[in-house]
Amino acid sequence: MLPQTQQKNTARESGNTSFLKNISLFSKLSDETIEEFLKSSQTIEYKKGHMLYLEEEKAEYFYIIKYGWVKLFHTTLDGLEAVVDILTTGHIFGKDAIFEDDTYQCTAQIVEDAKLLVIPISLLKEQIQKNGQMAISMLSAMSRKTKKREMDAEHLSIQNAPQRIGCFLLRLCPLGKEHDVTLHLPYDKVLIASRLGMKPETFSRALNTLKESTNIKINGARVDIDNINKLTGYCCGACSSHYPCEDVKA
Amino acid sequence: MLPQTQQKNTARESGNTSFLKNISLFSKLSDETIEEFLKSSQTIEYKKGHMLYLEEEKAEYFYIIKYGWVKLFHTTLDGLEAVVDILTTGHIFGKDAIFEDDTYQCTAQIVEDAKLLVIPISLLKEQIQKNGQMAISMLSAMSRKTKKREMDAEHLSIQNAPQRIGCFLLRLCPLGKEHDVTLHLPYDKVLIASRLGMKPETFSRALNTLKESTNIKINGARVDIDNINKLTGYCCGACSSHYPCEDVKA
DNA sequence: CGAGGGTTTGAAGTGCATCAAATAGTGTGG
């Protein structure tokens, strides 16, 4: 699928090297390897609504988000969307197609204007074959992703609706900061509801419950959290102790 | 933790080579590599109740089940068990410790007398480093496991209790056979309830509903299914079309 | 036989979904 709303930047952007080095999949790689990736990559801006790829489509690229929001979803038999994930800065997606006959396993759409680093999948495959460290890094990334899904499953069975929303917010918070955190959500709240496995009505009610219990404030896409510990106290009590809910990018 | 109820068999069992070749993690490896694994492995029988390892313990071995049942679980802050998975013939577990500082991420206990192939984790690490195919096989295994967790999460949000039980049974059925399948469950039903995120009471009631709807028969640990299609018709209607629920061993 | 665990059954409560309607917010064309 050809990007229609894109604004390409084939020239190498300054700062891409350090950007990649902060992505865990690339952090252990040599400077040469990183240069090799950057040589074949593009930085592209996309408008809200743009479809990056469709489920079952042949996979050519994988993506890293510089800013903006992307949703991954399945279309169910009855035509409904099941949101698999909502991703933002630092998240990688599309690379798992490698293990699925180079076919994307879900549809990816821009939900807030975004700038993405676009990298050919062929290059990643090549590197995995010939570069031991790349294979190890990829394995670690897969492992983190599996843990993320295990957390998702645990949350679905033990957290109630307000707790799941709180936990979603917590995972977006920068580590280490405990007070006065400001977050920016994708504007469409139904997205988040779907990601968390609840209906819009439930989301609305649950958000009110959460606001009353934890002193957070929400204006449109902006969230203000004055005390992180209040949130963790409310959301994380029932979770298994060995799954600290750090954000997983890979 | 030293096995106390074990019955070792350090001599190489005949049939181990073909057993390993049927495990997807090993199926793509050369005969020499497989021999290397078998040389350092042991086949050990364990009694019901035996603890294989504890959460946070240093990981020395990973395991492949020849027969029997093993449960993996977390202990939550309030002392309850959260069952992560219940595994049987052909399943592998313990190997993910590689990505967690060689520390087991959950506790593993025998729930029905079992015979396991016990393989040193150090050997697997070594092979991943030096053997490209091993790294690729490991990546595929991780990818399958991630998909399994995605399925689990999807099931938790869209299937009701009877459907989840049916789906659990379906994943144990041999592929290709459509009629008169007999399965053996672990004897303790509460285990399965916990694995599926429901209470024992709910499990009991849901099982009755399932029996009425799909003609399956249950006597103790034995399950008789006369028509698989009846089960899939009842359980799989709502699931997303792109997640066929094949059993995932890795 | 009787104790103890696992399983089932009953009754009542909780949380989320559903349906329906009101409200707020957004974008469009006049």
Add this chain to the structure above:
DNA sequence: CCACACTATTTGATGCACTTCAAACCCTCG
């Protein structure tokens, strides 16, 4: 710039699925 249409969000009322609590039942094993 305003009026209108359309969509997102909220609120209320009701129903269903699962949980919870309690008690009965069943089975095994000493």
